[in-house]
Amino acid sequence: MSSPTTPVSVIIPTHNRAGFLARAIDSVLSQTYANFELIVVDDGSTDETPALLSSYGTALTSLRQENRGPAAARNAGISAARHSLLAFLDSDDQFTKNKLELQVSAMEAQPELLISHTQETWFRNGRHLNQKKRHAKEGGDIFARSLELCVVGMSTVMARRELFGLVGLFDESFPCCEDYELWLRASATHPFLLVDAPLTVKHGGREDQVSVQFKTGMDYFRIRAMEKLLADISLTPEQSRLAREELVRRALLYGNGCLKHGRLEDGQRCLALAEHHASLV
Secondary structure (H helix, E strand, O other): OOOOOOOEEEEEEEOOOHHHHHHHHHHHHOOOOOOEEEEEEEEOOOOOHHHHHHOOHHHOEEEEEOOOOHHHHHHHHHHHOOOOEEEEOOOOOEEOOOHHHHHHHHHHHOOOOOEEEEEEEEEEOOEEEOOOHHHOOOOEOOHHHHHHOOOOOHHHOEEEHHHHHHHOOOOOOOOOOHHHHHHHHHHOOOOEEEEEEEEEEEEEOOOOOHHHHOHHHHHHHHHHHHHHHHHHOOOOHHHHHHHHHHHHHHHHHHHHHHHHOOOHHHHHHHHHHHHHHHOOO
16 A cells, blocks of 8 residues: 555644643654644633643644634634645544554545544543443444444544535534534435544543533433434435434433423423424334
């Protein structure tokens, strides 16, 4: 196989993660593949992030915006990117040294595919975490599995700019689950290429992470993502059935949970939503 040549724009959104950001940046700058630009979008950090970014000089491009969330930060990176091949890395994760080289090679070998992802190695509070079977990564048509949970790790993704022109950017109204929502839109019409190697290291278990901050509300945003999908995207009859069944299941769970905790309005809305979509299955 010939060596890859396609240039890549790597986008790192960050907010108050100065203690982890250098590890992420260094994992990009030490890649075996050198044909890339690195864009770090500082989403209104109030810690030492600006000084840290300045210390890298011209090794990266630093953008700063008011705090608007990870979706807006990634969209800003996409807008600023000079290249048509885009890779994403969360500021508390890291790439393995050959991540870009192997993933660019895989995408060059299948130019008809617009998006790829890789396997991950997970750490929680510094300890290696074995992934459950339900989190196993797959390629091809991943729509059905993407309904149940977010099966594409954000830091594993490499996509052609063309994809965003076809399915849209990250929805900035989602403070969390913005990746889940985008993968639903993308997987409804596009197959995903799986590079079957653990090329990203994911670090979790901290209180500052969006998945922890919104843990009790993630079902709400996934329900909202499925509502949006059914309203805005032309799905096949089978895709519509699968989406409605998952929406009903999740809305019943979330709605009953709201009622149990005294949130009557939210609970009744979700149960009515479940009843509506159940009637359409």
